[in-house]
Amino acid sequence: MRTLATAEMMYYAEYDCYAEGDALFEYLGREYYCPACNYLYLVEANLDHYRIRCPMPTHPTHGSIVDGIISWQ
Ligand SMILES: [Zn+2]
Numbered sequence: 001m002r003t004l005a006t007a008e009m010m011y012y013a014e015y016d017c018y019a020e021g022d023a024l025f026e027y028l029g030r031e032y033y034c035p036a037c038n039y040l041y042l043v044e045a046n047l048d049h050y051r052i053r054c055p056m057p058t059h060p061t062h063g064s065i066v067d068g069i070i071s072w073q
Pocket of ligand 1: 034035036037038039054055056062
């Protein structure tokens with residue numbers, strides 16, 4: 001997940017906006033899956049914000065990164 005957050009920063013530097021999931025995975029050349037549940041990470045993005053999270057809706061969640069802020073310690 002940190003890899004995806006780093007990629008968002010690189011993508012932003014290059015294109016001046018953040019990337020939605022498909023665009024980000026294409027940018028990285030591969031897809032990324034949650035190591036805890038093996039679901040493809042959800043990446044939501046617009047011009048100035050992004051959110052990367054595991055798609056599992058239950059608690060505890062498997063973490064998220066919103067605009068660089070990591071949900072776990
Ligand atoms: Zn998960």
